[in-house]
Amino acid sequence: MPTYRVTLAYDGTDFAGWQAQGAGRGRTVQGALEEALARLAGGTRIPVAGAGRTDAGVHAQGQVASFRLPTGWDAADLGRALNALLPADARVLEAAACAEGFHARRHALSKLYRYVMDTGPVQVPTRRRLAGHVPWTLDEGRLRAAAALFVGRHDFASLASSGGSVKTTVRTVTLSEVKRARPASEVPPAPGPTWIYEVEADGFLRKMVRSMVGALVEAGRGAWPLDRLRAALEARDRRLWPAPAPARGLTLVRVAYGEEATPERPGDRE
Amino acid sequence: MPTYRVTLAYDGTDFAGWQAQGAGRGRTVQGALEEALARLAGGTRIPVAGAGRTDAGVHAQGQVASFRLPTGWDAADLGRALNALLPADARVLEAAACAEGFHARRHALSKLYRYVMDTGPVQVPTRRRLAGHVPWTLDEGRLRAAAALFVGRHDFASLASSGGSVKTTVRTVTLSEVKRARPASEVPPAPGPTWIYEVEADGFLRKMVRSMVGALVEAGRGAWPLDRLRAALEARDRRLWPAPAPARGLTLVRVAYGEEATPERPGDRE
Numbered sequence: 001m002p003t004y005r006v007t008l009a010y011d012g013t014d015f016a017g018w019q020a021q022g023a024g025r026g027r028t029v030q031g032a033l034e035e036a037l038a039r040l041a042g043g044t045r046i047p048v049a050g051a052g053r054t055d056a057g058v059h060a061q062g063q064v065a066s067f068r069l070p071t072g073w074d075a076a077d078l079g080r081a082l083n084a085l086l087p088a089d090a091r092v093l094e095a096a097a098c099a100e101g102f103h104a105r106r107h108a109l110s111k112l113y114r115y116v117m118d119t120g121p122v123q124v125p126t127r128r129r130l131a132g133h134v135p136w137t138l139d140e141g142r143l144r145a146a147a148a149l150f151v152g153r154h155d156f157a158s159l160a161s162s163g164g165s166v167k168t169t170v171r172t173v174t175l176s177e178v179k180r181a182r183p184a185s186e187v188p189p190a191p192g193p194t195w196i197y198e199v200e201a202d203g204f205l206r207k208m209v210r211s212m213v214g215a216l217v218e219a220g221r222g223a224w225p226l227d228r229l230r231a232a233l234e235a236r237d238r239r240l241w242p243a244p245a246p247a248r249g250l251t252l253v254r255v256a257y258g259e260e261a262t263p264e265r266p267g268d269r270e
Numbered sequence: 271m272p273t274y275r276v277t278l279a280y281d282g283t284d285f286a287g288w289q290a291q292g293a294g295r296g297r298t299v300q301g302a303l304e305e306a307l308a309r310l311a312g313g314t315r316i317p318v319a320g321a322g323r324t325d326a327g328v329h330a331q332g333q334v335a336s337f338r339l340p341t342g343w344d345a346a347d348l349g350r351a352l353n354a355l356l357p358a359d360a361r362v363l364e365a366a367a368c369a370e371g372f373h374a375r376r377h378a379l380s381k382l383y384r385y386v387m388d389t390g391p392v393q394v395p396t397r398r399r400l401a402g403h404v405p406w407t408l409d410e411g412r413l414r415a416a417a418a419l420f421v422g423r424h425d426f427a428s429l430a431s432s433g434g435s436v437k438t439t440v441r442t443v444t445l446s447e448v449k450r451a452r453p454a455s456e457v458p459p460a461p462g463p464t465w466i467y468e469v470e471a472d473g474f475l476r477k478m479v480r481s482m483v484g485a486l487v488e489a490g491r492g493a494w495p496l497d498r499l500r501a502a503l504e505a506r507d508r509r510l511w512p513a514p515a516p517a518r519g520l521t522l523v524r525v526a527y528g529e530e531a532t533p534e535r536p537g538d539r540e
Contacts, residue, residue, distance in 0.1 A: 009395055011399075088398060091393070091394065122361050126280075126329055128358060128359065
């Protein structure tokens, strides 16, 4: 059966996360996508694999999902048809045919997440759905030093929320950087500086990025010295770790794949 | 009685506009502010005057409201107390004591509005609440030429929605400019260019800015030649004008005042 991948953007605010949870348990992006695909497939259920199981309130600008369809589709047609059926807070940015057997989660090599954090006494209301907010002044040097702690291969058990069923809590972080946001010309400036945290790894545990951000805030405002953070990471005990930051500032930016995700040539599909 | 002005920012999405509409007719920003002020004034009703009567769905980053309080307040305390009582989608950015008799609407010299319009086949869902969207390519030269039509003193009867009760439909536009948005570093880039329209005038009729934007879109995509637009403006007949753009892209940016709005010295207030 022809295999496809779609790149999705969504506003996570009104979704109960990515993963379908069964009837009556909240609308999910996976559920919306599977519903749209079933309509395109004449009622046949089309199971969808998503690269990242984003939590309720987490946004995406580059989530990737894979599925197989009973009949071949032109990729551009498929994208347009899905956008006609999906709710307005989820959009297909790109659709492509890919090699049979491609699986968006199993074949993902790495994922990049971004967290946006406003600071200052008041958060501008139009930024509220897309950025976290703390009233404190955060020190750039401390933010950067704390972010650098996560780079490399570590056991992130201290940052894993319960409820996951993972075999190992070891992950390799290839990028963990804080930078100051460059404000857009079209949105109101935040009263305090806005900080952007970007982190890329071969995989993430549940609420791992938000736990990283929670620690960055404690470090940045001077409440947690770097040594305490390092010790808490090494302790592999989540009770010692700062509380995770709220979901609304978090976006799944990009998922990287190897060659198996490359779209096939048009002739290969039929 | 001591007179105060507050500068307000709000996300207009979930408000039925600025103006209080009586019980059961939707939450409004004025209603929320008056409710918060009544609590600070021991239950006394505090009537509030707003500079711009923004419609449902229209945002503000610089709305100004004035009111009198039975007792004197430190301005910073007043701002903090209001923010503790207001809903999260409306915030006081600044509070100040001002000259007795100051009235935020009657004394406003000019207002600046901004409209953000995404283009391209798909709008990124996280931009949906704060930017309009058209699928067409808009020509920068045509956008600019159409925007320039509005500059100066004109009878804008063609752009006025019914329902207003204004004495005259003549307004003086001092700024009317289209520019391309510079994307922020922290938000996903739109698939097509984003256009920003800024317009400043001594006053605006109901839906006037959105009617301007509706015309810019028709001109920018090449559907309306400039001559037709000019003739429709001169005809003073709203049936000849393009449909207004949706509210969600519109923000009241700034209200300008003369000297009477200047905060008084601390000692003057009591």
